[in-house]
Amino acid sequence: MRNAILILSAVVLALAASVIPVSPVAAQQAVAPSPEAMAGARAAYARGEAEFQAGNFAAAEAAFLQAYDFVANPIVLIGAAQSRERQGDLPGAVEFYQRYLTERPDASDRQQWEERIQEHMAQPGTLVVRSDPAGAAVSVDGEALEQPTPTEVSLPAGEHMVTLRLDEYLDARQTVNVPYGGRVEHDVSLAGLNDTGGGDAGTGAGGGVNGLGGGTGSGEDDGGIGTEIWIASGVAGVALVTGTVLGFLALSEQSEFDENPTNEAADSGEQLALLADISFGVALAAAVTGLVLHLGGGAEEEAVAERDPGEARVEFSPIVAPTGGGVSARLQF
Numbered sequence: 001m002r003n004a005i006l007i008l009s010a011v012v013l014a015l016a017a018s019v020i021p022v023s024p025v026a027a028q029q030a031v032a033p034s035p036e037a038m039a040g041a042r043a044a045y046a047r048g049e050a051e052f053q054a055g056n057f058a059a060a061e062a063a064f065l066q067a068y069d070f071v072a073n074p075i076v077l078i079g080a081a082q083s084r085e086r087q088g089d090l091p092g093a094v095e096f097y098q099r100y101l102t103e104r105p106d107a108s109d110r111q112q113w114e115e116r117i118q119e120h121m122a123q124p125g126t127l128v129v130r131s132d133p134a135g136a137a138v139s140v141d142g143e144a145l146e147q148p149t150p151t152e153v154s155l156p157a158g159e160h161m162v163t164l165r166l167d168e169y170l171d172a173r174q175t176v177n178v179p180y181g182g183r184v185e186h187d188v189s190l191a192g193l194n195d196t197g198g199g200d201a202g203t204g205a206g207g208g209v210n211g212l213g214g215g216t217g218s219g220e221d222d223g224g225i226g227t228e229i230w231i232a233s234g235v236a237g238v239a240l241v242t243g244t245v246l247g248f249l250a251l252s253e254q255s256e257f258d259e260n261p262t263n264e265a266a267d268s269g270e271q272l273a274l275l276a277d278i279s280f281g282v283a284l285a286a287a288v289t290g291l292v293l294h295l296g297g298g299a300e301e302e303a304v305a306e307r308d309p310g311e312a313r314v315e316f317s318p319i320v321a322p323t324g325g326g327v328s329a330r331l332q333f
Contacts, residue, residue: 033071041070048079057086074103078113090120090181121157123181128152129162132189136166157181164188170195233287 033041048063061083068076081096097113107113129138131149138145140160145153149164157180164172169190176186 037070041067041073041076044070045076045079048083052079052083052086055086057083061087072103074100074107077103085120088181088183090123091179094120121180123157124154125157125178125180126152126183127155127160127162127176127178128183128185129164130185130187131164131166131172132187133166133169136164136169136172136188136190139163139165162186164190166190168193 044063044067048060048067051057051060051063061080064076064079064083067073068080077096077100081093081100084090084092084096094117097117101107101110101113127140129149129151134149136149138147138149138151140153140155140162142161142163145151155178157178159175159177162174162176169192172188172190174186174188176184178184
């Protein structure tokens with residue numbers, strides 16, 4: 001019975017050990033490093049200390065991290081953190097201090113390094129602002145700086161809104177993240193006010209502001225046929241077709257009258273003939289009007305605009321009458 005209890009206890013302990021998670025650092029520490037690893041760690045750590053004393057902080061950091069690769073001793077991370085401090089990399093130093101405290105939760109010097117972390121994170125950062133072209137006024141979070149670009153300013157760590165203003169250029173606004181104890185450079189190429197349009201604003205030349213399709217703003221397509229000419233041509237065409245149909249009807253009535261002469265047939269034939277004449281007159285007047293507009297429309301407007309008040313000019317007007325149509329000319333002094 002006693003043996004069964006001992007066996008059962010051993011099984012329970014084995015199961016418990018299989019489900020309890022082990023951290024990677026603890027697992028590494030649980031396995032004793034080889035003599036070669038220990039020798040390599042000691043040599044790299046000694047080299048790191050020598051480089052640190054000589055002021056070669058980047059080389060010292062690399063040597064300390066090599067020693068940590070041989071043997072994951074958290075204390076080596078303090079040397080790497082201090083090497084980064086001397087290089088001005090406070091965020092990098094904080095990273096190693098935090099790793100040290102995580103991998104050594106029972107560290108007796110915890111308070112010292114926690115205070116160092118808070119001290120680093122409270123350090124302001126430096127923002128360097130440059131612009132092309134130079135000389136732009138700079139404001140950060142709505143506060144104007146005294147010096148135009150290029151300039152630099154010390155700011156609390158975090159995000160800041162940077163605005164640049166320069167005459168004849170568009171304002172440039174951007175959020176910049178400033179690291180604590182670090183330095184960030186903000187370079188801006190300013191866009192000119194005329195860089196966003198295809199032509200001069202207000203002229204309608206190329207930019208399509210007042211004109212159609214980048215024209216001169218006259219409301220007509222240069223070199224094309226105006227709306228008035230299209231209307232005159234349409235009226236002429238419709239009137240011509242109408243006159244032709246009425247003419248055929250009038251001829252039909254005339255044939256009927258010749259076979260069977262009556263007053264009603266005579267009246268009907270005369271009315272159709274009259275309407276046909278009117279339609280042909282309208283067609284002629286519309287055609288002449290369209291031709292006059294096409295040949296003299298643009299030139300006449302320019303001549304009227306440039307003409308002397310006392311200079312003579314000729315005006316054309318279409319005429320439509322019950323029996324025909326045409327164009328009249330008037331000489332005006």
